Amino acid sequence: MPPFATSRCSNLLICMTSLQHTALLFILLLAGLTQIPQPPPGTLPSREAGLHAFDSILTVLRHPRCINCHPSGDRPMQGMEQRQHYFNVQRGPDGHGVAAMKCGTCHQRSNNPYSGVPGAPHWHLAPRSMGWVGLSDHELGAQLLDPERNGGITVAELEEHMLHDSLVLWGWAPGVDRNGNQRELPPLDLPEWRAAVKTWIGSGTPIPSPK
C-alpha cells in the first residue's frame, strides 16, 4: 500500500515518493495541454485559441468512435482496430445500407447491452464526401466547412450537428461490446468537446495551413 494511504501520513505531497511526484507532475502537465483556453466573457476567442481548439477536435474526429462511420470508401469500419464492418456492410444509396441489409437491420435507436450491438437514432454513414480517412488536418478542416461536401450546411448548422446530434453524442455513450466491455471513449470528454467546438466556431473556424 502506498505510504500516503496510511493513517499516519496526513500530507499527501510530503508522503509521495519521487516517482509519484513525477507522475503527478506529468498528469497535471497533460491536463494543462488538453485544456481548451476560454476567452474572458464577452470577447471572441483568438485565432490561436481557435487553432488550438481545432487540434483537439481533430483528436476526436479521428477516434474510431467517430471516423468508423466516416469512411472514405463505401464500407464502414468497426472496433478500435478499425477493421472493415462484418458482413461486407455497404453504404447503399443513402448511407443507410442496402435493401435487406440496412444499418437498422442490427442497429436500433439505443445501445443493446445484451447483444453489444451499438445503437442511436438515425444510425448511418456520413456522406461519401465526408469521408475522413487519409485526410490531412487542413484537408479535413476544409472539408468540414465546404458546403459542396458537408451536405450544404452552414457553420451554425455544423455547430448544431457537432454539439447536439444524437448520433454524434452517441460517441460519449457508446455502451458495451458483445463481451460486456465498455467501448473506449473519445480523447476529450463531452464538456471539453463542447468547449473546443464553441471556441473553434467562435474564433471564426480557423484551420491549419496546408503543408
Add this chain to the structure above:
Amino acid sequence: MANFKLNVNGTSHDVEAASDTPILWVLRDHLQLVGTKYGCGIGQCGACTIPLDGQAVRSCSLPVSAATGRKITTIEGLSEDGSHPVQQAWLQHDVPQCGYCQAGQIMTASALLQKNANPSDSEIETAMNGNLCRCGTYTRIRSAVKTAAEKMG
C-alpha cells in the same frame, strides 16, 4: 413488466413482458411462433431475421418496446400454405441442408425482393451477407432468390 400491443402476421396481440425483452423471445415464448430461430443472440448470424415494416431486422437484438405499432412478419406469416414465391423457389432448388438458418435466409430474401424486384448476383450477395449458413448453401440460396424474383416478376 409492461403491456405491449403487437401486430404479428396481421393479428393483434397483447403481451406482458419486460421492455428490453428481445422480440425473438416474445415471438417464441409468448406467441409460440417458433419458426424464428435463435442463433447467436448478438446480431451476428441472421438466423432470427424478421421483417419489421418490411425491413429485415435481427429479432434477437430488437427490444419488444421498439416493435409496438409496427408490422411484424414471421416465417409462419409469409404465406398460409408455403406458397410464397420465395418458399416455392427454396423448394425448387432444394436449398436447405440442416435448415436451421433457413427461416432467417427466407425472410431476408423476401425483404430484399420487396425492395428490389430484380436483384443482380452482387446485390443478392450484399443483401444476404449477414445471414450465415454453416452448411454452405450459399450458391443454392443465390439461385433460389433469382428464381423467386422471376416468379414474383
